[in-house]
Amino acid sequence: MNNPIPYQDPIELVRSLIRNVPDWPKPGVMFRDITPLLQDPRAFRALIDIFVYRHMRHKLDVVVGIDARGFIFGSALAYALGVGFVPVRKQGKLPYKTVSAAYTLEYGDAVVEVHQDAVKPGQRVLLVDDLVATGGTMLAAVKLLQQLGSNVVEAAAIVDLPALGGSSLIAKTDTPFFSVCTF
Numbered sequence: 001m002n003n004p005i006p007y008q009d010p011i012e013l014v015r016s017l018i019r020n021v022p023d024w025p026k027p028g029v030m031f032r033d034i035t036p037l038l039q040d041p042r043a044f045r046a047l048i049d050i051f052v053y054r055h056m057r058h059k060l061d062v063v064v065g066i067d068a069r070g071f072i073f074g075s076a077l078a079y080a081l082g083v084g085f086v087p088v089r090k091q092g093k094l095p096y097k098t099v100s101a102a103y104t105l106e107y108g109d110a111v112v113e114v115h116q117d118a119v120k121p122g123q124r125v126l127l128v129d130d131l132v133a134t135g136g137t138m139l140a141a142v143k144l145l146q147q148l149g150s151n152v153v154e155a156a157a158i159v160d161l162p163a164l165g166g167s168s169l170i171a172k173t174d175t176p177f178f179s180v181c182t183f
């Protein structure tokens with residue numbers, strides 16, 4: 001049959017729209033830039049749909065996104081799944097009582113925080129960020145959510161950089177890890 005519209009694998013479409021920027025923000029870092037993906041409405045929707053089909057039967061209570069790029073994907077996903085959204089923020093940004101965790105990432109050190117009442121004990125949480133490199137950021141966020149008693153059903157990223165070891169570290173914990181693509 002003649003099909004004039006070529007099929008494009010959604011994962012390949014997403015992967016093809018991650019831009020490589022060498023030596024940013026520091027020499028030696030290959031920065032994986034997600035902004036071209038956000039500019040492409042078909043790819044952005046395809047990406048959110050990957051997560052919706054993956055999690056629509058998992059009875060999630062909340063999506064948690066990590067400051068700042070995790071907010072973009074996490075809030076779109078929370079809307080699509082019909083659940084609430086919680087931000088894990090960099091230190092000093094949240095106005096109410098917080099719990100915090102310090103960590104190291106590929107190009108520096110930081111502290112993340114979440115409001116003490118942001119998730120409730122036993123709530124089923126999907127944790128989302130754009131990328132996992134060393135895993136420092138994602139593991140710090142998991143620690144905070146578990147400290148508040150929630151059940152992190154999955155820690156998910158759009159991009160995994162396995163050579164930097166983060167996904168292997170997360171795989172050694174009890175928290176399942178998922179990424180859409182690797183570089």
Ligand SMILES: O=P(O)(O)OC[C@H]1O[C@H](OP(=O)(O)OP(=O)(O)O)[C@H](O)[C@@H]1O
Nearest residue numbers: 067068069105106132133134135136137
């Ligand atoms: O696995 P890791 O080595 O911890 O690195 C991954 C983290 O680094 C980036 O965030 P960044 O702190 O640059 O913040 P941004 O989203 O505000 O740009 C990225 O969005 C992840 O959160």
Ligand SMILES: Nc1ncnc2[nH]cnc12
Nearest residue numbers: 030031032033106131133
């Ligand atoms: N190589 C990288 N590209 C984009 N974000 C990052 N966060 C940590 N390492 C990164």
